Amino acid sequence: MRLRRSRCLTCYWHDNAFVVHPHPHGTPTALHPAAAEILAAFEDWSTPGEAAGRLGHLTPDTVQEAVTTLVRSGALLARGSEAARRDEQIAGLWGAWMPEASFFHYATQDVYDAQPGGDPPHDTGDPPGDTGNPPGDTGDPPGVAGDANAEASVEAPPPPLFTGHPQAPRLLLPRRPAGLGTPFGEVLYDRRTHRDFTGAPVSLETLATLLAVVFGPVDFIDCGRGALYRRTSPQGGSRQEIDAYVGVLGVSGLAPGWYHYDGLRHGLEMLSEGLTPAEAAHLCAGQSWAERPAFLVVLAARLERMSVKYPTPRAYRVCLLDAGHLGQTFALTATALGLGPAQTGAFRDSAVAGRCGLDDTGHTPLYVLAAGHPAPTPQDAPPPAGIPAFASTTLLDP
Ligand SMILES: Cc1cc2nc3c(=O)[nH]c(=O)nc-3n(C[C@H](O)[C@H](O)[C@H](O)COP(=O)(O)O)c2cc1C
Incomplete structure (x- = not known):
């Protein structure tokens, strides 16, 4: 039988063990680090004997023994097998995103199939009692439990609900809400990403309204182990792990600089000028x-x-999804307030973390949003697609 190393393979040390972790459906397997050398000998289709020939210092029996384990784990694939075909296909499709993105995606996939019972355990930020969900479905954030050890963490002291910078100079924000009366349908269809702004300063009331609506608490709930709060955006398990840091360029009454939005007190804490x-x-x-x-x-x-x-890596997906929800609510609210919203996934992570005073270990930037008064005739708005654009577009699978 000819074998080759899976193209979708990540090896790492975890809990002092060398782990070979093929994806999408391989089994993470702790092995002697010599397994890496054996895997290296299977760059191209080879028999175990041919591989052993390339690994002169290992006996054929040692190589054969390792091969048996590596085949079982999915790290070595048999020529002509369905697994080998899928491996080629994933490597081709994920291409330049490999290994980082494909590993995270697949290594956190199908976690509920692996756990006893198959359903997320009842470990939820939702209030106890009637959640309005069918029995057995607590309404826990889809995709975050899925770890048989999830309960183990329940006793850990929870971090504070709100981030605070007690030493920072503080400005309490006005509480009179700026108008949010634009009809919802108009807001939805008027929302566009703006990249052209007039440069006129935004009023403090408008910024204060936007921050309160998007990031402030709406209500507080009893999760059975204490209070959690909810926002206008759904957030996985109501954990509210995302904090907002404001970089002010042109806001009336606020010096340019970096501030943390304190949602509990509805204030800005000045971090750096x-x-x-x-x-x-x-x-x-x-x-x-x-x-x-x-x-x-x-x-x-x-x-x-x-x-x-x-305590499952899949929960990191939920952090990214939560950021997206907040981004959308930000864009809609900014639109309703007459501002032009923008957002970017492209930013200098470490520099942004530094300016926000984040340690970039447990507290790390995910997404950058922006807003300002939109230019009435944006210079860089894309033209509507005409017949030539459609002519050079494949609209449907052939
Ligand atoms: C997650 C995300 C990341 C984005 N990153 C950028 C970016 O780095 N630079 C940029 O100019 N626009 C960025 N955009 C804006 C998109 O280009 C924009 O949403 C898209 O062109 C559709 O236009 P619309 O928002 O007006 O509907 C991003 C949008 C999203 C949702």
Whole structure:
């Protein structure tokens, strides 16, 4: 039988063991680190005998023994097998995203099939009692439990619900909400990503309303082990692991600089003074539009708030999904307030973390949002697609 190393293979040390972890459906297997050498001998289709020939210092029996384990784990694939075909296909399709993205995606997939019972355990941020869900479905965030050890963490002291910077100079924000009366349908269809702004400062009331609506608590619930809060966006397990840091460029009454939004007190905590348009663009990976909004908002995850409840790597997916929900609510609310919203996944992570005073270990940036007064006739709005554009587009699978 000819075998080859899976193209979708990640090896690492975990708990002092060398682990060979093929994806999508391989079994993470702890092996002697010599397994790496044996895997290296299977770059191309080879028999175990041929591989042993290339590994002169290992006996054929040792190689054969390792091969048996590596085949069982899915790290070595048989020529002509369905697993080998899928492996080629994934390697081709995920291409440049491999190994980082494909490993995370597949290594956190189908976790409920592996656990006894197959359903997420009842470990939930939802209030005890009637959740309105069918029996056996507590309404826990889809995809975050899935770990037989999830209960083990329940006793760990939970981190504070709100991030605070007690030493920072503080500004309590106005509480009179700026108008949010734009009809919902108009808001939905008027929302666009803006990259062209007038440069006029945004009023403090408008910024305060936007922050309160998107990031402030709406209500507090009893999860059975204490209080949690909810926002206008759904957030996995109501963990509210995402904090908002505001980079002010042009807001009336606020000096340019970096602030943390304190949702509990509805205030801004000043972290560092000074933010120039050039720095804003630099932080946003050199995108020139980021010079012109009135402010940036960095969404930073305090991972412990999520991991203390959900000790499974899949919960990191939920952090990213939560950031997306907040981003959408931000965009819609900014639109309703007459602002032009923008967002970017392209930013200089470490520099952004540094400016927000984040340690970038347990507290790390995920997403950068922005808003300002939109230019009435944006210079860089894409033209509508005409017949030539459709002519060069494949609309459907042939
Ligand atoms: C997660 C995410 C990341 C984005 N990153 C960028 C970016 O780095 N730079 C940019 O100019 N626009 C970025 N955008 C904006 C998109 O280009 C924009 O949403 C898209 O062109 C559709 O336009 P619309 O938002 O007006 O519907 C991003 C949008 C999302 C949702």
